[in-house]
Amino acid sequence: MRLIASDIDGTILGHDGKISTRTVEAFAAAAEAGIDIVFVTGRPPRWLDPIREQIGHTGTVICSNGAVTYDLAADKVVDSHVLSWDVVDQVRSIVAGLAPKPYFALESLTGLHVEDGFYGNRTSAFGAGIVPAALTPDMADGGIVKMLAVLHAGNADEFLDLVSPSLNTLLAVTHSAPDLALLEMGPLGVNKAVTLAQYAAARGFDAADVVAFGDMPNDIEMLGWAGAGYAMASGHPQAIAAAALQAPRFEDDGVARVIESRLAALRLA
Structure with a gap:
């Protein structure tokens, strides 16, 4: 695990706009361990406050289902794909x-x-x-x-x-x-997986290095591409069917549990 790629809504963020303390701490521990973290969402750049304010993420966010790559630290669009x-x-x-x-x-x-x-x-x-x-x-x-x-x-x-x-x-x-x-x-031809693969390759990572989390049909390609693609147990049936692995439900801090387990395995390796 060298890169964690996570969806936001329904995966780490609830309808109340909150990210659990356990999830925030899991991402902090991963960053401390030198794991690269990128969020991959259907949200546009202006709706990223939960990631910025609750997790303190200042890196890259892949937005609009892969159509926009955004630098949170610089508050600017790095790359985009548009419709005519x-x-x-x-x-x-x-x-x-x-x-x-x-x-x-x-x-x-x-x-x-x-x-x-x-x-x-x-x-x-x-x-x-x-x-x-x-x-x-x-x-x-x-x-x-x-x-x-x-x-x-x-x-x-x-x-x-x-x-x-x-x-x-x-x-x-x-x-x-x-x-x-x-x-x-x-x-056409743009989705979360396509832009995530470009992000990973630019940093010397390949699919086998990536642990990805998602819960809905717009995550299907990403979950299939990542070396370890986890669908949330609380997610859409199509996302669950497309993923090789399953994380516990969102309500049970599924993403945090998987990150904690994988970090523990790295420490023992």
């Missing part, structure tokens, strides 16, 4: 033709843009202060790194199965929504 407006426009038309009343949002390097109706009856702390507006081509000037589509009925698995066969030559489609029909769509 032409792809966005095609995808909107295809999804609208397949699904009843979809609503869309665009995550760019400069902010989140949502159309009226996207949140439905829900409120979102992430959307606080954002005024819904029509999605327009000029938004591509900010560098679109993720496109979101939501239905206010059904679930994400059903939505993904419905539209992905018609979209998978245009962009990458996945989801990380446990209780909402929300899809996350990014640049």
Whole structure:
């Protein structure tokens, strides 16, 4: 174990926005032992406060499902992959033709843009202060790194199965929504595993050196690529099926338990 790559939401971070003390201490012990740590998330750079404030991470975070590599210490984007407006426009038309009343949002390097109706009856702390507006081509000037589509009925698995066969030559489609029909769509050929592999190679690590943790379909490629890919026992069935290994449930500090065990094994080696 030379590199730990961990998802955030549902893996180490709860709905209450908290990371357990045991998990914070496990990451601190790994860093102290000289293990490189990178967080790999669907979140955009501006939603990384829990990692910065609770774990004290100041290194790299792979954001937006691999579309953005962000340096927390410098507060800057190191690398990015973006969607063209032409792809966005095609995808909107295809999804609208397949699904009843979809609503869309665009995550760019400069902010989140949502159309009226996207949140439905829900409120979102992430959307606080954002005024819904029509999605327009000029938004591509900010560098679109993720496109979101939501239905206010059904679930994400059903939505993904419905539209992905018609979209998978245009962009990458996945989801990380446990209780909402929300899809996350990014640049074709880009996912968490692709960008993590680049990060690892730049530091002289290969897949066998990497221990990865995740819980949702957007983690599947990463869990399959890592030499030791752990799906959370509390995670999505597809993530569990894709991973060779399983960590205890999030509620049982599963990531911390695995890190503690592996650090103990290193000390005995």
